[in-house]
Structure formats: C-alpha cells, structure tokens
Amino acid sequence: MRTEYKHLLDIESESIHIIREVIAEFERPALLFSGGKDSAVLLHLAVKAVHPAYLPFPVVHIDTGHNFPEVLSFRDKMVKQLNIDLVVGSVEEAITTGRIPAPAEPDGSRNRLQTPVLLETINQGGFTAVFGGARRDEERS
Structure with missing residues (x-):
C-alpha cells in the first residue's frame, strides 16, 4: 500500500465500521442523499459496507423544488442502479x-x-438513525 493513501484508507475503514455498527444497532436507519458530492461518497461507502448485499435501508432526499434536473436524474439513476428504496x-x-x-x-x-x-420525513418514515455526509475538514455551518 502506498503510504500517501494510508490516511484515506483509515478514514474509509472507520466510516464503513460506523455504518455497519449503525445497521446492527438501529432498527430503521436511513441515509440522506442530496445528489451532491458528499452524499454520493456516503452512499458509496454504505454500499461498500454491505457488499455483496443490497443496502438494507432507504435513502432520503429532500426536494426543494429548485434542484437542477441533472441532480434529480443522477439521484434516480443511483436508486435504480443500486436497487435502493427512495423516500x-x-x-x-x-x-x-x-x-x-x-x-x-x-x-x-x-x-x-x-x-x-426533513424532520417530518424522518418522523413519518419512522427512521431511528439518519446518516448525513460532511467532510471532516470542512467548515461546519
């Protein structure tokens, strides 16, 4: 393994561990998916965490009504390609x-x-844990 990638592999491994732990501990988790880069990476990690099985929980998208058509198209493509339930x-x-x-x-x-x-959607779906993606090195607003 190349040394410069070790840190990234460690972060990936920790993320996958957290996802698996949530799946084991919570009855009805869900993953927030905006179609942006952070949620796309989170979705990839979740899929990797359960491979070769399908994702055992839905993705949740909050549609503002102002989304770019390409984002909705990407969302729908991922849901279909990965056989995921969409809320x-x-x-x-x-x-x-x-x-x-x-x-x-x-x-x-x-x-x-x-x-x-979002809160209404979480309550209506009965979700007991919700994954959201953000980068550790990004300003939290």
Whole structure:
C-alpha cells in the first residue's frame, strides 16, 4: 500500500465500521442523499459496507423544488442502479398544503425550509438513525 493513501484508507475503514455498527444497532436507519458530492461518497461507502448485499435501508432526499434536473436524474439513476428504496420529502408540497410558510421571495432560498420537511420525513418514515455526509475538514455551518 502506498503510504500517501494510508490516511484515506483509515478514514474509509472507520466510516464503513460506523455504518455497519449503525445497521446492527438501529432498527430503521436511513441515509440522506442530496445528489451532491458528499452524499454520493456516503452512499458509496454504505454500499461498500454491505457488499455483496443490497443496502438494507432507504435513502432520503429532500426536494426543494429548485434542484437542477441533472441532480434529480443522477439521484434516480443511483436508486435504480443500486436497487435502493427512495423516500422523498417535498418542500413544495409542504408549502402548498400549508405545513410550512412560503418563502418571502418566490425565487428565494429554500434552505431553511428543508429542516421542517426533513424532520417530518424522518418522523413519518419512522427512521431511528439518519446518516448525513460532511467532510471532516470542512467548515461546519
């Protein structure tokens, strides 16, 4: 093994261990999947953790209604290719049904509106643990 990759392999190994531990300890885990690079890596690690079996829990996507079509296409491709269950929480539906208020500006950011929709989706799905991907070296906001 090349020395410069050892640190990455250690991080990967630790991540896979955590995923396996959560699968063993929690009745109904789920993995958050935005279609971005961090969640794509997390999905890859989860699939690797259970290989050759299929992922034993669903991925959860919170659709803001402002996603790039390519992101949704990538999400759908991964779900189909990996034979994964997909649970979608919709910010637009939550606004339309009055569960959350519409943003002040029609084209404004919906980032804050994702939180109540995420919590609602977690509760409705009965998820007992939820994986989210973030890099250790990234600023936490």
